[in-house]
Amino acid sequence: MIRLLVVDDHMIIRRGLIQILSEEARIGSIQEASDGPGALRILRTTAVDVILLDIALGDRDGFEALKLIGSEFPKVGVIMLSVYPESQFGVRAIRAGAGAYLNKGCSPEELLGAITKVAAGGVFITQGIAEMLARSVREDSTRLPHESLSNREFQVLNLLVQGRSVSEIAEQLVLSSNTISTYRSRVFEKLGIRTLVELVTYANRHGLLEP
Numbered sequence: 081m082i083r084l085l086v087v088d089d090h091m092i093i094r095r096g097l098i099q100i101l102s103e104e105a106r107i108g109s110i111q112e113a114s115d116g117p118g119a120l121r122i123l124r125t126t127a128v129d130v131i132l133l134d135i136a137l138g139d140r141d142g143f144e145a146l147k148l149i150g151s152e153f154p155k156v157g158v159i160m161l162s163v164y165p166e167s168q169f170g171v172r173a174i175r176a177g178a179g180a181y182l183n184k185g186c187s188p189e190e191l192l193g194a195i196t197k198v199a200a201g202g203v204f205i206t207q208g209i210a211e212m213l214a215r216s217v218r219e220d221s222t223r224l225p226h227e228s229l230s231n232r233e234f235q236v237l238n239l240l241v242q243g244r245s246v247s248e249i250a251e252q253l254v255l256s257s258n259t260i261s262t263y264r265s266r267v268f269e270k271l272g273i274r275t276l277v278e279l280v281t282y283a284n285r286h287g288l289l290e291p
Contacts, residue, residue, distance in 0.1 A: 081108030082199045083127055087119045087145065088112075088134040088161075093184070097132060097161075100188050106196060116145030123153050129199045130179075135162040135169060135235075136253070143176055143231040150177045157198035161191075167287060168238055170209040172231060180204035225271045226286060233270070236263040240276065241283045 084107060088094045094112045101107045111126055113119040115137050122128070131149065135142035146158055159180040160173040166181060173181040179198035182191060194204035205213070229237065232253075239249045246264065250257045273279055282288075 082106055082195060083109045083111075083129045084195070085111045085113065085119060085122055085126075085128045085131045087115070087131060087137070087142075089114050089137050090134075093134070101192070101195075104192055106192070116142075116148060119145060120148060120152065123149070123156065128153075128156055130157045130159060130195050132159050132161045132195075133178075135160060135164060135173075141232060141235065141253075143172075146173075146176055146178060157201070159191075159194050159198055159204070164238070166206060166208045167212070169231075169234075170206070171212050172234070174203065174205070174209060174213070176231075180206075181209060182206070224286065226282070226288065228270050229267060233263050233267050236260060237267050237279070237283070238288070240264065240267070241280050241288075 084101065086094045086097050088097075091114070094114075098110050098112065102110060109126075111122050111128065113122055119131065119133070133142050133145060133149075137145060142160060142162070146160070149156060149158060157179040158177070159182060160169070160178045161182050161184055162169060163184050165183060170181040180194040180203065182194055190206075197204040226234065226237070235253070236249060239252070244252070246257050246260045249255075250260045253260070268274065268279070271279070271282055273282060
C-alpha cells in the first residue's frame, strides 16, 4: 500500500485528489498539507512514500519545498503536479530531483502510473518531457540565456508574458511588488532584453509558452 501526502494550497484540489486516489486499491493512507512547512511537519511524524506537490504554494513555491524535502527526506518520492504545461517546468522539475512532473489535466490512470513508478524508486517521464530532455542532450553545451534563470525568475517570466502586471504577480505569488520588480529586472538583464515586447518575442522564439 502506497502512503501519500498531497500538498496544494487549494483545499478543493486536495480533496478532489484524495477522493479519486482513495478509490485505488494500491493506495493506503493519504495525508494533506497546504504548504511546504506543513508538509515537512507531517513528514517528520508520519511515514510517506510519495508526495504530490504543487508548484504554486504562495510565499514558498514548490521548487523550494522540493529542495527542502529532498535534503531532509531523500527517500521520499515527489511528483510535481501543476497547472503549468510541461514545456515550462517539466525538465526543470526532473533536474531538481522530482520523480515525475504532471499537468493537473492528466488522467487518473496516468497519475496512478506515476505514483506507482515513483513509489518504487523510479522516475516517471512523459513523452513530452522525454523529447525535451533528448533535445537538451543534443544541443550545444552553451546554455541558453533563460536556462540561467532561477525557478522563481522563470515563473515571473511566464506570468509577465501572460500579460500579468507586477502587482498582479505579487498578489498571486504572495510577494511584495518591489520583490517582483527585482525579479523582473533580473530576468531582463539575464536575457539581454529591455522591453516586455522583447520578452514575449524571446519566449515565443524558444517555445517557452507552448500549451
